[in-house]
Amino acid sequence: MSKEKILEKSFLLIALSSISILGLIAFFIFEQGIPLIWKIGLNSFLLGDRWFPSKESFGIFPMIVGSFWVTLGSLVVGVPLGLACAVFLCELTPPTFAMILRPMIQLLAAIPSVIYGFWGLIVLVPLIRESFGGPGLSILAGSLVLGIMILPTIISISEDSLRALPRIYKEGALSLGATHWQTIWRVLLPAARSGIVASVILGMGRAIGETMAMIMILGNAAQLPRSILDSARTLTTNIGIEMGYASGDHRQALFATGVVLFFIIMILNSLALLVSRKGKA
Amino acid sequence: MGSTSVEPFAEALAEEYMSRHPGEKIFVQGGGSSAGIQAVRTGSAEIGMSSRNLIDSEKDLIAVPIIYDAIAVIVHRENPLNDLTLDQIRKIFSAEITRWVEWGGKNHPITLVTREEGSGTREAFQKLIMGKREISLSALVQDSNGAIRQVVTDDRNAIGYISLGLVNDRVKALKIGGIEATVDNIQHQRYQIVRPFLFVFKSRPQDLAKDFLDYILSPPGQKLLVQEGLISMNPIPESKKEARR
Numbered sequence: 001m002s003k004e005k006i007l008e009k010s011f012l013l014i015a016l017s018s019i020s021i022l023g024l025i026a027f028f029i030f031e032q033g034i035p036l037i038w039k040i041g042l043n044s045f046l047l048g049d050r051w052f053p054s055k056e057s058f059g060i061f062p063m064i065v066g067s068f069w070v071t072l073g074s075l076v077v078g079v080p081l082g083l084a085c086a087v088f089l090c091e092l093t094p095p096t097f098a099m100i101l102r103p104m105i106q107l108l109a110a111i112p113s114v115i116y117g118f119w120g121l122i123v124l125v126p127l128i129r130e131s132f133g134g135p136g137l138s139i140l141a142g143s144l145v146l147g148i149m150i151l152p153t154i155i156s157i158s159e160d161s162l163r164a165l166p167r168i169y170k171e172g173a174l175s176l177g178a179t180h181w182q183t184i185w186r187v188l189l190p191a192a193r194s195g196i197v198a199s200v201i202l203g204m205g206r207a208i209g210e211t212m213a214m215i216m217i218l219g220n221a222a223q224l225p226r227s228i229l230d231s232a233r234t235l236t237t238n239i240g241i242e243m244g245y246a247s248g249d250h251r252q253a254l255f256a257t258g259v260v261l262f263f264i265i266m267i268l269n270s271l272a273l274l275v276s277r278k279g280k281a
Numbered sequence: 282m283g284s285t286s287v288e289p290f291a292e293a294l295a296e297e298y299m300s301r302h303p304g305e306k307i308f309v310q311g312g313g314s315s316a317g318i319q320a321v322r323t324g325s326a327e328i329g330m331s332s333r334n335l336i337d338s339e340k341d342l343i344a345v346p347i348i349y350d351a352i353a354v355i356v357h358r359e360n361p362l363n364d365l366t367l368d369q370i371r372k373i374f375s376a377e378i379t380r381w382v383e384w385g386g387k388n389h390p391i392t393l394v395t396r397e398e399g400s401g402t403r404e405a406f407q408k409l410i411m412g413k414r415e416i417s418l419s420a421l422v423q424d425s426n427g428a429i430r431q432v433v434t435d436d437r438n439a440i441g442y443i444s445l446g447l448v449n450d451r452v453k454a455l456k457i458g459g460i461e462a463t464v465d466n467i468q469h470q471r472y473q474i475v476r477p478f479l480f481v482f483k484s485r486p487q488d489l490a491k492d493f494l495d496y497i498l499s500p501p502g503q504k505l506l507v508q509e510g511l512i513s514m515n516p517i518p519e520s521k522k523e524a525r526r
């Protein structure tokens with residue numbers, strides 16, 4: 001066998017082993033979670049609104065709704081900010097300044113989530129409690145913090161897709177008499193649409209998956225939230241907060257929560273892939 | 282390894298024990314009662330710490346109560362309330378009473394704070410106070426005594442429950458039915474919101490595990506726990522009864 005072949009095979013082996021780890025994790029989650037879903041029925045698991053594991057009642061609908069609202073809230077905060085920032089970096093600022101800004105944005109991604117949570121707990125939560133009432137530990141606080149946490153994902157991928165556009169788009173628009181702003185709004189942003197949508201979906205994935213910071217600032221009440229000032233619990237925090245003491249069916253119900261999460265993330269990631277491929281074709 | 286309620290006390294005990302017996306090593310780890318019991322079963326830990334009683338499927342293990350812990354119901358320091366009856370606490374935590382005004386207090390909504398499902402403190406609170414009633418789903422859920430104390434410290438409208446040993450002067454522990462949670466009241470069984478801390482073994486403890494357990498149940502070990510805010514209650518006959526199961 002030639003040296004090249006050996007190298008090729010060993011790389012294949014390494015690649016396969018990392019995929020097999022994913023397979024093992026998936027297998028374990030399903031093996032632990034599926035029996036419980038089977039036992040209590042998919043409908044009453046997904047749509048039940050009472051979560052009392054000690055009384056054998058496992059309804060995760062409040063958590064699905066909680067995840068939905070918190071994620072939506074984070075997008076409302078993060079997408080406009082992130083997009084504006086990407087456009088600014090790409091189009092409106094001198095390259096030297098962008099060179100300073102970009103690493104600082106990357107740094108946002110490097111801050112551990114527990115620090116975001118701590119900041120939210122110390123700064124945002126009391127602020128919300130004093131100004132709007134309620135416990136402060138709320139969807140609003142969670143959305144604001146998550147919105148900031150997904151900024152690096154949205155900014156870097158949107159910026160990349162804006163930069164990848166052929167120069168000719170911009171030159172064409174400008175030479176037709178469009179102003180710089182009209183060019184950005186009517187030509188560049190629509191042309192980079194697929195990359196931007198992919199960045200939003202990946203940001204969503206990040207938001208749905210975030211656990212530590214959310215445990216700290218959402219309050220974790222397993223109720224159907226009625227306003228953004230209410231406390232909520234997401235799918236991930238449901239697992240994170242109860243894993244330590246859970247046993248028996250309760251433990252399996254948490255794995256089953258993981259199964260649901262697994263499907264949501266899979267769907268989101270496939271969507272992101274689909275959208276970005278479609279954009280290139 | 283096991284319950285995070287027991288962990289700090291077990292750490293103090295292990296430290297003291299190791300300083301008396303140089304060369305012996307005891308490692309203490311948190312993770313939760315269930316995780317500790319699981320670890321004993323799989324053999325990855327010799328002693329499990331539990332702040333809840335064993336459930337039926339765990340009854341093959343041996344549980345020894347090492348000390349007792351009282352649960353205090355706490356409110357914000359500025360809350361004018363000093364005393365609640367068991368029934369009132371039950372109504373508050375099941376969200377039948379939702380505003381403080383009902384005792385002439387402040388006209389504010391009550392913020393309930395509870396531990397998560399599976400927690401030993403929650404199980405004890407459920408059993409000793411709530412009975413058949415559920416703790417309202419609208420209650421905030423925090424995953425440690427410290428986190429509950431923090432929420433109650435910060436939020437004027439909050440009410441929660443934590444281990445008596447962890448009550449500090451930033452929160453106010455309520456009397457229950459006029460009875461304050463003092464050591465005397467607890468030992469004479471006047472204050473009854475009390476639960477055992479268990480050490481869990483796979484089989485009859487031997488060697489180091491047995492020696493460590495004996496030390497904890499001996500007067501110096503008990504004294505150390507009492508200094509940490511726990512309550513000793515003639516634990517030795519109790520432990521023999523439990524160990525026979």
